[in-house]
Amino acid sequence: MLLSNFNKIDISSKHQKFEDLDKTSLRDNVRDLYDELIRRPIYKVVYKNFFKKQNYKIDYTIPAKGLSTLKRFKILNDFKKIQGLSILNIGCGNAFTYHHLFKFKPKSIYGIDVLNYDNAWNNVHKYVDKHNVKTEVKFDMIDIVNLDPSLKFDLIISEAVFEHCKDFKSVTKILYGALKDDGVLYSSYGGPLWYTYGGDHFSGRDNEENGYNHLLLNKDDYQNYFKKNVGNLEHELNEGGGGGILVENDLFSKLSGNEYMQIFQEEGFKSLKTITEADPVALKLLKNNTELKKKLINLSLPVSFEDFYLKTHIVYLEKNV
Numbered sequence: 001m002l003l004s005n006f007n008k009i010d011i012s013s014k015h016q017k018f019e020d021l022d023k024t025s026l027r028d029n030v031r032d033l034y035d036e037l038i039r040r041p042i043y044k045v046v047y048k049n050f051f052k053k054q055n056y057k058i059d060y061t062i063p064a065k066g067l068s069t070l071k072r073f074k075i076l077n078d079f080k081k082i083q084g085l086s087i088l089n090i091g092c093g094n095a096f097t098y099h100h101l102f103k104f105k106p107k108s109i110y111g112i113d114v115l116n117y118d119n120a121w122n123n124v125h126k127y128v129d130k131h132n133v134k135t136e137v138k139f140d141m142i143d144i145v146n147l148d149p150s151l152k153f154d155l156i157i158s159e160a161v162f163e164h165c166k167d168f169k170s171v172t173k174i175l176y177g178a179l180k181d182d183g184v185l186y187s188s189y190g191g192p193l194w195y196t197y198g199g200d201h202f203s204g205r206d207n208e209e210n211g212y213n214h215l216l217l218n219k220d221d222y223q224n225y226f227k228k229n230v231g232n233l234e235h236e237l238n239e240g241g242g243g244g245i246l247v248e249n250d251l252f253s254k255l256s257g258n259e260y261m262q263i264f265q266e267e268g269f270k271s272l273k274t275i276t277e278a279d280p281v282a283l284k285l286l287k288n289n290t291e292l293k294k295k296l297i298n299l300s301l302p303v304s305f306e307d308f309y310l311k312t313h314i315v316y317l318e319k320n321v
Helices: 018-046 069-079 098-104 118-130 168-178 219-229 233-238 243-248 257-266 280-288 290-298
Strands: 060-063 086-090 108-112 136-140 153-159 179-190 269-278 310-319
Touching (some): 018 060, 018 118, 098 108, 118 136, 168 257, 233 243, 257 310, 269 280
Parallel strands (some): 086 108, 086 153, 108 136, 153 179
Antiparallel strands (some): 269 310
16 A cells, blocks of 8 residues: 555654744734634624534634634633643644643643654654753653553643544543543544545545545545545655545544534533534535535435534533533
8 A cells, every 4th residue: 555554654744843833822822812802703793603403512613723722722721720730642743732732831741642753752852851841741652542541631632633533432431531530621623524525634635626525426436536636655744634644544533523522421521612613615615516515415414514514623521520
């Protein structure tokens, strides 16, 4: 296979250095202030009660990428002060978000990932030593299912991971056990969810009109589409957003928004805040392409039509104890 054995290779980013990410903090602060004063009030009007078929409480809806990572951590900090706490970071990848987390002064961050990011992790350790960061940082290349069950954390953080958990219910059960009774789980997942535009993180890369190919094409046609548009490993990691790797290994939960929230509830979590993101590209495409809209409806999938443009969940959860 073109991308086989990728998990044995160090896939750390070659285009971004952890040291340089401090520069993004000022930009994020300016963006968040602009959002808070100008865009957020508009969002509250435009997206009020936007998703009506989701069977869970939505605190508010925003367009895609409507919250910076820094803002998401600030919301987490409002629910539970991060300073002095232990954090489990699932699917930490390059750990690029840690420059934000360090500002909140957690006691420790334990980052795990099923893939090899040794070089990136070493850069984080060098940064911690150079800048005398007091947070204890540890990384392991392990699957969440192999997490030591005796470990307990104050906070669990996960970004762009849950949409790739093939047995999400089992993962949620493990997270429940790893979280302290008064802990908080923050996760952003989707970007996009399976049933929306580019839900396979691949369809539409060649042409916007093909953004739902993962739903519309039969198995053979989809494989041909994949082979035509997939790049080599270097391309998929650095330009393709990893879409080719994800498709080739079928790393998708393939769940709807309702199914995620139902599983959280069944496994003992309750929502502190749930934010949804609407996909502007999907909305425009479905509005302008009536033929595409008909094709999606005729699939008779076990979801509502709005799942075709529900892009992301941003959730803050606590244990229902």
